[in-house]
Amino acid sequence: MVVYQRRGGNDPQLSPWLAHRNHLHPAVHRAQDAIAQDPARSWSVDELAAQAHVSARHLTRLFAEHAGISVVGYQQRLRVARARELLAERQLSVERVAELAGFASARDFRRVWQRHEGGTPSTLRAAGGRGSTLADRQPS
Structure with missing residues (x-):
């Protein structure tokens, strides 16, 4: 019998593609999805903010608050x-x-x-x- 254990919020995330995604904010997820689809692209914060439907300043704040990492830091990890x-x-x-x-x-x-x-x-x-x-x- 195989039983899958749900990972808690404080457990380490092993995949960099899934790390920093343990939140529920849709704007941050939209920006993360855009980066994940093309991590090699030179994304500006303004372009990501347009993808997320928020201002660049607000996206920067949301990323830090909900993902616990900067936009640039997230892109670098990917x-x-x-x-x-x-x-x-x-x-x-x-x-x-x-x-x-x-x-x-x-x-x-x-x-x-x-x-x-x-x-x-x-x-x-x-x-x-x-x-x-x-x-x-x-x-x-």
Whole structure:
């Protein structure tokens, strides 16, 4: 018998695609959906606010209050998740992965990667995509 356990609000979210979505605010969900559909796109807060049908200033406040992260921080996490998937394809250079994931440059990609994952993208690739993340190493 398989019994699915419902995750509580304080339990860690393992998927970056689902993280910060444990709220019920429809405007924030609309903005998150837009980012998730195309994380590589250079979304401005004004464009996301138009998708969410609120002002840019209000969206920024709503994101912080309901998602617990900034709009840019959320987009960066999804870009890092996409880059993680792309790094598994060994034929792609780190520069190409950065470009496909939506980063302005490989340098920017490495800086954001270091902040969210720790180490370098090359370290993950050398480990065959099985490297631990910064989140894995932090106590719950």
